[in-house]
Each structure stands twice: as structure tokens, then as C-alpha cells.
Amino acid sequence: SNQEDEVVSEDAPSGDLAPLEKKTTVVIAEDGAASGAGFYIAEEKGYFDDYNIDIKFTTFANSDDMLPALAAGEVDIAGGVSTASFFNAIAQGIDVKIIADKGHYYDGNSYFSFVIREDLQEEIKDYSDLKGKRIAVSSRNAVDDYIFQRMLEHAGLTEDDVEFVLMSDFGNMLAAMGNKSIDAALQIEPLITQGESQNLHVRFGDATDFAPDAQIAMVLGSPSFIEEETDVSLRFMAAYLKGVRDYNDAFLYDEGLDEVIDIMTKHTALKDPGVWKKVGVTGLDPNGEMFVDDIKKQFEMYDANDAIRGDVDFDHAIDTSMTEKAIEVIGRYER
Amino acid sequence: MKEHERDSVIDPLQMEKQEWKKRQLQHRFKQLLTITSPIFIVLLWELLSRTGLIDARFFPPPTEIVGTFWAMGMSGELFHHVGISLYRIFAGFLLGVIPAIGIGLLMGLYSPIRHFLSPLIMALMPIPTLALLPIIIILFGVGEVSKVVTIAGSVFFPVVINTVAGVINIDRIYLDVAKNYGADSKNFFFKIALPGSLPVMLEGVQMGQAIALLTIVAAEMMGANSGIGYLIWTSYKAFLIKEMFVGLVLISFFGYLFSLMLRGLQTKLLPWR
Amino acid sequence: MKEHERDSVIDPLQMEKQEWKKRQLQHRFKQLLTITSPIFIVLLWELLSRTGLIDARFFPPPTEIVGTFWAMGMSGELFHHVGISLYRIFAGFLLGVIPAIGIGLLMGLYSPIRHFLSPLIMALMPIPTLALLPIIIILFGVGEVSKVVTIAGSVFFPVVINTVAGVINIDRIYLDVAKNYGADSKNFFFKIALPGSLPVMLEGVQMGQAIALLTIVAAEMMGANSGIGYLIWTSYKAFLIKEMFVGLVLISFFGYLFSLMLRGLQTKLLPWR
């Protein structure tokens, strides 16, 4: 049922939209990353419950593995990064949409950044010192690759100057650091912090040095969820954004931090609250806005690399209408 | 008195008794060895890890793993993972084994069916479950079904192949006996084909069990949020090496347990071997 | 004239000849069935995919997969992947099989060694390669070595277990013959233990080969940038379903090929069976 005009009422449990008449289950595919904070917080704080939405999390080892499930309608929402596979899926007629922010860089403490081996600290001082080194990146023709290319550009190097090592798993990068089979890696939190505490690697500069406005992860929606169940998806988005706002309040302004960290330890594999206070914060936009231009640049890079088969209408892949509507309901976050 | 003693020394029975005792002792010693080796390895590991000769970040001392194990057990988390994985393994195992036996018997008994299906089986068998995960998700979604199907699929092949081999290799003479004594096809199936192929079939089931365990990690890589495979996987992703080792030890333990159980079942089902 | 004809009809030899021809025909028919079934499946797939009864995005029509195959072949890309994977499979296979045979023979021949090692083997065997990848990377890095070791590790277990079983199950009487004719330990090893355990050992090698192929995808998930496993994996990740199917077909093809080759080797090595 498409209810175009949603009634906003202070009396509803959420303080805005009325709950759904029928309890509706929304399946979220996650990979256990910290960038899913918005989902976790909204779930734990009852924002979804307020709308009578029941959330089911399902974990994938890798965000790409979620795509077929998303396209087949097996999951409604997924957290993902921009990859060639995403656009390829669209080219194959799979109508997956990018709907909101789920991770970008935040000031000088990026959650997705380069690390180098501990014993190379003296040797590698600048990006250009990476010349001839073995650098692990977790995928080709994905945002990882894009960040890597941006870094090379920034360092004035070409791909032939370094040794690209594809390691599909971030955990493997720690292991490979341990036995010195790689020199540097594009690593992600909380493994960056953890590897530092175990003296495996050290942070090297910050990704914002060369890609300050990079869009790393996005909320993806299944076509049927966005286009057919608008009453559900609108409420879902509203609840998600409330979760994201709590996250921002906690990590940026230290409001309710302990509660949020509690939630994070519950939903991610990082169980040590102490470490959570140290990790590089994932930037999550409280209004759900993305660096669309950057996503487009990423897309163009994949296309230039011939990784995209078929024609893709880029603009069609991005659908921020649901986010915008939700903002209308809950208001903009300004702080 | 003295002569009696002398006698008993060269008495053949006494001599063999002594020999036997010596053999018993050797046997005990071997049993001891069997227990020693894991203990030895664990101690060595502990020592190397504590002294830093191996990297304790990657190979934490066994005592610490046991501690983590204990903590996870106390919190009840462990039982949850184990329970759900056992359910998946068990359901997937049954879902793989039962049709495999049925199809295997049919293939063994009717050569046109065998000729028709065997190239398909030979072609599908070498494809790793890991590579089939995408297709399984497409076909079966991300719920329990897809995990159970993943395991079932990997169990299916060794069982079907061994069942066919079991039927084909039944000694011809038993077929002749059945024919000579006028067995109808139902009796032929239940009295000859099924029991005759059972030993080889059960070898396949044993293999299938091993493979079910090997597959659980792959199956729980996608769309899972509990299970031993999930535990290993997410622990590793978060670089929680101790938790990962707990998962590995669990898999190893259940592998050992299941194969013992199946051996027991085998002797139960095959009293005539 | 007429009588002659009548005669030839009831001539036993003629009758059996006719019977034999009928059997030959049936045999041909079964061979035909063997070829039919893959063709049938492929045609069905094509049809369903073309008519949209199955989702062509996930199951592209076989003709299109063949087209992709051709294009990849022409560009030389395919040969590169195949070559590197074959090298890894081959090297890993050898690296797994050779020590497995050595250790298996030692375990089979010397019961203290057997008792010492078997619990370790039983404990390590159920652990899936996929779950061991981190440890393999820690120990062997991300280069070729770790891929080869991954395959070797998964090949090792079935071979070592079958080798031990092969040695233990050598009929006692051949050991007696060897002893009676004064075989020294070298001769005992090479004339009795090795050939006597060979049939069962080769069954293990056959299994190891199957597992090597199943493992290549896992092995090429880490730190690889070419190979069939890499092709499947990255194609899937890039949602290039046709390319992924090309990889799957390749694995299936080589699985079939290798098992045929090993069967050939088996009959070569075991002329006495």
C-alpha cells in the first residue's frame, strides 16, 4: 500500500510517524563492521520497534556476497561499498539502489587507512617511500582499489612502482604483517587499532591526506523494498537516521558514549570497550548524505579499467529520495 | 622346593604367560603414546608461545585458549554457537545422505539410470562448495535452508558414489542365490541390494560426515549470525585469535566425536562383518 | 534351400550371435545415454534461461557462457589462469602426497609411530582448510608458497590415512612369506610394504586429487591475482556471472580429467589387480 501522505503525530511512540499496522520484518545484511552502527543503535534503542518494524540481521563475510541476496529480495537492506560488481549487477538488470551514507572519512583519523609494518617506520616516512613495497589491498575494482589509486596519485607513483597484493580478508593482512610478507596495507578499523596494540603495524598518515571526501560505504536497498514498500522503507530510514544521530552524539560530543559502546560490543566482534574509545571513528552523516561525486569518480575508474560490462545509468543507481523524505519527517540534524 | 621352582621356570605355560604379560605392557605403552602425543604438542606449544619462540599474537598459549573457552562457555555464548552448528550439520547431513542413498541404489540397480546420471555427478563433484555459494544463495536465500543445503550438497557426492560402488560390487553369487530362491524385487532390494551395499555405503557416509564438518565454515560465511563457522570467521575478522582457536578446537573435537560415533554405528549396522 | 534356412534359425551359435548383437545394441544405447544427459541438461538450461523461466542474470544461457569462454580464450587470459592454477594444484598435490606416503608407510610399519601420530592426524583432519587460511598465511606468507601449502595440507590427510590403512591391511601371509624367505628391511619395504599398500594408497591419492581441486578456490582467495579460483572469486565479486561460470566449468573439466588420469595411472601402477 502506497501511502503518499504520511501523517506526523506527536502522539506516536516515535514522536513522529505512526507505527505500521502490521509488524513488518526487515532483513539487513551486515558484515559485522563498525559502520553498521546506525542499524545497531536504532535496533537497541527501540527506534525500529517504535514503527513496529522487526529487524533481522544476517551476517556475510563480505559485502559483495550480499548482492545476489539483495537482488533476489532475500535481504531488504545491505551495507556495502561501491564496487564494480555493484554496477555490473545493475548492468545485468538488477535494480539495487544506493540510498544513504554508511561510512566516509572523518577528519584526520580515518577508519579506513594505510598502515605499514612496525619495523618499517624508519624506512617509510612519506607516501613516495612506498615505492617497491608490497601493499595489500582487499579488492580490485572496488573502493579499496580506488583509495589505493588515489594514494598512488598523491605519492606520484604508478601501479608498476609498487607490488599490489590482493588479500580479500582484512584479518589476513594482520597475519601477513606478522610474518613480513607484506609491507603496507589498506586496513580498516577496528583492526587498525588492534594491530597497533599488538605491534603488528602502525598507522601511516591518514587517508584524508589524499582523499578527504571519499565515500567508503553506503546503505543499499533492494528495489522492491524501496519502490513498493515505501511506508516501511520511510520508517526504516527515519529510525536508521535516529540511530546514526545517537552515534554522532556519542562519539563526537561524548553524549551517551558508554551506552553506544555497549551496543557496539554487542553487535560487532570487537568486545573490548576500551578499544572502542581508541578506534578511528567511522564518519556517518546524520542526515544520510553522501559524497555522490566521489561515488561517480569511483564508478568512472572501474569503467576505465574495463571492469564494467554493459551500460549503466549512474544516476539511476542512486536514489536519495527516501532519505530526503525521512529528513522531512524527523528534521535536519544541525550541531 | 628348589626343584619345583626350577620346573616352573621352564614350564611352557608360564613362559607364554610371561610373554603375554610383556605384550600387555607394550600394548599399554602404546596406548600411553596415543595420549602422550597431544599432550606433548600442547605443552610444546605452550612453552614456545610463552617463551616467544613462536608469535603469541598468532599462537596464543593453550592455557589462554582454554581460559577463553571457559569464559565463552560460562557466558553461554559457546553453547549457542555449538547448538546451531550441530543442528545445521545434522540437518544438512541427513538432507544429503538420504537422497544420496536413494539415488545411489537406483543407479546401482538400474544401469540406464546409472549411465544417465553418472556424467552429471562426475561433472558437479569437482566444483568446490565455496564456489557454489553464490548460486546457493540465489536459489535458497540466506536463511537456514541455504546453509543446510550447502552442507547437504557436499555430503551428497561421496555417499552417492560409494552407494553405487557398493551395489555394483555385491558379489554376483548373492544375486544368483536371490534369483534361484525366487526373490521378488522388493525382497531383492531389502534383503540383497541394501545390506550388500551397506559396508561400502557407510564408508561413503563416514566421508560425508568429514566433509559436512569441513563445509560448515564455508556455509556459515554468509548470512549467518551464529555457529562455530561464524565464530571462527568473525573472530578472525576481528583478529580475536583466541576465540578463533576455540572455534578450531571445537571443530576438531566434533570431527573426532562424529567419526567415533559413525564407527560405532557401523559396527551396529554391520554385525556380520 | 528351405531346410537350410530353417536350420540356421535354430542353430545355437546363430541364436547366441543374435543375443550378443542385441546386447551390443543395448550397450550402445547406454553409452548414448551417458552423452545424452549432459547435453540434455545444457539444452534445458538454455531453454529455461532464454524463456526467462530461470533468471538469466544468475544463470546465463550456456551459449553465452561458451561465448565468454571463447572470448577469454582468444585474449589469452584464460590460459594464464589455467596455467597458474594447474601449477599450484600440481605442486601442492606433490607436496602433500609425497610426505603423506612417507609418513603413512612409517606409521603403518612401526606401531609406536602410528600410535604417536594418529591422534594428531585425527585431530587436525576435521579442521577445514578455509579455517586454517589465517594460520597458513602467518606461517607461509601470501606468496605462492602459502597457496601450494594450502593445497598440500588438504591433500595430505586422505593420503596418509589410506597409506596407513593400506599397510596395515596387507595380508599377513605376505609378511610371513617375506620373513620366511629372509627379506631384509629394505627389501621388505620395497617388495612388500610399498606395493602391498599401493592399491589402498592410490585410492587416497585419488581422493587427495579431488580435494586439491576443491581447495584451489580457497587457496586463491588470499593474495592471488590469477588462477581459476581467483577467476571465479573475482568474477563473482564483480558480478560477472558468465565469467564465474567459465571458472566453474573449468574446475569441473579438470576434476574430470584428473580423475581419469589418475585412474589410468592406477591401472599402470597396479598391473596385478
Add this chain to the structure above:
Amino acid sequence: MGTKIAIKDLTKVFYKKESRVTALEGISLDIADGEFVCLVGPSGCGKTTLLRILADLEKPSGGTFTIAKSKKERPLQSMVFQERGVIPWLTVEGNVSFGLKMRHLPEDVIKERTAYYLEKVGLDRFANLYPKELSGGMKQRVSIARAFANDPEILLMDEPFGALDEQNKFILQEELLNIWSETKKTVLFITHSIDEALLLSDRILLMSSQPGTIINEKHIDLPRPRNMEQVRADPSMAEYFVEIWNHLQDEVQRSRN
């Protein structure tokens, strides 16, 4: 007594791609009701083939045979196979009752008849054992009990005692004769042992080597019950022995050249 088995002009050819073996040629033969007939011939002369044709396990290439039927529900024939014919996954009891169960007889009839024959061959104490726990002689007892329990029109025995040692063989021969004298079944029995044939049979049929034909027969009119000492002591039996022996030696020599 009437004719129980009538074989006319039976011929069997094995035809394969590159070989054609004439195993049997023009076998014509009548066996009376209740007769114990032994078939003796060199290895490979087609004895087993003949039995398998009578047992409906092989089709003749030419000729016909009939087995006279006395009762409607009685099976035509049962075969006693060599040692391996006992089914390893059935207990002694399961083996003995096998034929009866296949014919779906009432449970109590099966019970009773099985028990009767188990006792007859002295295996009642071993009813629940599996064949692996039995000696070769005991296995053959199971096989014999199974055939007799099935109560067929005729019994076909293919070297049932071939693999046993002499002493066991003799004990079983005696037991077989005992049961046989009770039931007076028609028996066609293959053996390589001339002594066995002399001890057991009413008539010995001698076969030539390939292609198998019946070239001679000897009526053994030694009174029953017989025992081995009698056979050994009787000069006419000694004569028969040497005759058959020489025949076999000749046939073996002939088939080797």
C-alpha cells in the same frame, strides 16, 4: 518311478566379441524321480553351465529341458552353491529360511521348517550367528539346510564340498545322505572327487572336455546305507574308480593339448 528331469539336446554356446565357446553340446538325459546322480568331468567341461541352465540362471542356446512338477506350490529347484553361496549379512537362521521367506509362506511354517532343518544339520545352537563365525563345513551345512528347507522338486548341487578337508567332507556326505534318504529328493550333484561320487550316487555321468557331452555313465548298485570303508573295500568300486580316473586323466590330457 517316473522321469523327473528330462533334458533334450541341450546346447549352450557362449558368444562374445572375439570368442565363441561351445560349453555344452547335445546333452540328452533323463533322471528318474528320487535318483541321486553325480556329474563328473574335467574342469571347464560345462558342468556348472548345465546346472545353471537347470536352475534358470542361464538360458540354453538350443534344446529343451523339463522338470516334472508334483505339487503346485512347490518350487522347481534349489541350488546348493559352493562355500560363497551363504549370504554373509543373514544369520544362520536367516539363511536357512531365505527361500521360504522369498515365497512368503506363513510365519509359523517358516519357523517350524527352519527349526527342523537347523536341528537336522546340527546348527540349532548356532542359529543366531553370522556366517563369518562359522567354519567352512558349518557354512556348507547352512547351504544344504537352506536348499532342503525350501522343499524343491529337485536339488542341484555344484561341488558343495569342494573346499572342505577330507574328514569334514565325509561327515557332511553322511549327513547329506541321511537327509536325502528321508526326503528322497531327486539330486543332481557335481563333484571332482571320484570317491565322493561312488559313495553318494545311484548313477555317475561322465562328461567329456569341451564341448561338454555325456560320454558314459555308471550305475552304482552298492547297497545303502553306504560308508567309505565299503567303497574302499569293494573290488568292483576299485575298478570303477580306476576306470573313471583314467577317463578323467585322458580328458584332462586331451584338453591340455
Add this chain to the structure above:
Amino acid sequence: MGTKIAIKDLTKVFYKKESRVTALEGISLDIADGEFVCLVGPSGCGKTTLLRILADLEKPSGGTFTIAKSKKERPLQSMVFQERGVIPWLTVEGNVSFGLKMRHLPEDVIKERTAYYLEKVGLDRFANLYPKELSGGMKQRVSIARAFANDPEILLMDEPFGALDEQNKFILQEELLNIWSETKKTVLFITHSIDEALLLSDRILLMSSQPGTIINEKHIDLPRPRNMEQVRADPSMAEYFVEIWNHLQDEVQRSRN
């Protein structure tokens, strides 16, 4: 001729957790050089055990035995096992030369002796076949050739023809006697067949059932070369047969009760 095998008071007990079997008790026995001795006794009386002790495959629990040595490099004994004793993964030639190879004799000696005995047992044409392609009789020929080729002080044979049919058995018995008469080896031969013992041996040793002791012996002075017809025709042999037969029946009965 001197004593070749001297056995004194040999006893063998099998001791296990719950059972102790006295297989042999107080066996004392001298066998002359070149003598052909057959050991006859009921099943389970310890014949194989005695042979295995002499073959150094089992240790005696009490008593001693010696085998006289004539040449330094000659092996003490070789055994002819039952059918399964031929090693399936060696060709006929490989099996026959097995003992020689184990003793690291020069290549040409091995070649020559192997060829000699292959020809002797008529297997020269089959030298490169594997045992699976051989009939039971041919396998036993391989086994005999292997033992003779090894040229041991004494030959031990454990029912080598037990599993063969009568005609094949006789052919092999003749061949064995031929080779034996050439080499005049001392042979200790186990058999269940009284006819076989009468045909082959200089002396027959009768054993009692468990615990195995030697309770009687018969010297067979039928002139050599012998054949089966002679054995059958000779009245004193018939007498021996019945005597041994009765002894065995008694022992079998005794061991059953």
C-alpha cells in the same frame, strides 16, 4: 643318511587374556636326510603350528629343534604356503626368484635358476603374467618352484594342494615327486588327504587332536615311482587307508565331544 631335522620335546601354548590353548605337546621327532614325511591329523591339531615353528615364524614355548646345515650359504628352510602364498604384485618370475633375490645372489645365478624351475613346472611361457591370471593349480606351481629354487636344507609344505580339484591335485603331486626325486630334499608335508599321503611319503605321522602329539607313524615302502593306480590296487595300502581313516574319524569324534 643322517638326521636332518631333530625335534625334541617341542611344546607350544597360545596364551591370551581368557584362553590358553596347548597346540602342541611334547613333540619329539627325527627326520632323516632326504626323507619325505607327511603329517596327518584332524583339523586344529597343531600341524600348521609345528610347521610355523620350524619355519621360524613362531617361537616354541618349550623344547628345541635343530635343522642340520650342509652348506654355509644355503638357507635353512623354505615354506610352500597354501594358495594365497603367491605374492600378487610380483609376476610369476618375480615370485619364483623371490627367495634368491632376498639372498642377494648374483643376477645371472638368479636368472638361471629361476628359468630352470620355471621350465620344470611348465610355467616358462607364463613367466611375465601376474598371479591373478593363473588358475589355482598354476599358482601352486609357482609356490613350489619358488621353494625349490631357493634350494633350502628342508622344505615345509602346508597343505599345498588342499584347495585344488582331484585331477589338478594329482598332476601337481606327480610333478612334485619328479622334482623331489631329482633334488632329494627333506620334505615335511601337511595334508588332509590320506591318498595324497600314501602316494607321496616315506613315512606318515599321525597326530592326535588337541593338544597335538604324534601318536603313530606308518612307513610306506611302496616302491617309487608310484602312481595312484598302484596305491589304489595295493591291498596293504588299502589297509593303511582304512586304519588312518578310522584314526582320523576317531580323533574328529573325540575333539567334537
